[in-house]
Amino acid sequence: MKCTSCHTVLISEDNFTKFTCSSCSKETIVRCKTCRLKSTVYTCPECGFEGP
Ligand SMILES: [Zn+2]
Ligand SMILES: [Zn+2]
Structure with missing residues (x-):
């Protein structure tokens, strides 16, 4: 899983938010x-x- 904005690979679930496109x-x-x-x-x- 990667950050949509900066494309950093995300490992810990505590460090990101997930939502559907508004x-x-x-x-x-x-x-x-x-x-x-x-x-x-x-x-x-x-x-x-x-x-x-
Ligand atoms: Zn990011
Ligand atoms: Zn969209």
């Missing part, structure tokens, strides 16, 4: 703790939606 609800977005703290924008690979 636009298409098809793609699972994974964000690591670092990206969440920085509020890094993610881009959905399915629909190209960019969200905080």
Whole structure:
């Protein structure tokens, strides 16, 4: 599993959040703790939606 924003490989389950794309609800977005703290924008690979 990789962070959608920075593509860091995530090992520990405590260090990331997982949610479905708020636009298409098809793609699972994974964000690591670092990206969440920085509020890094993610881009959905399915629909190209960019969200905080
Ligand atoms: Zn990240
Ligand atoms: Zn999407």
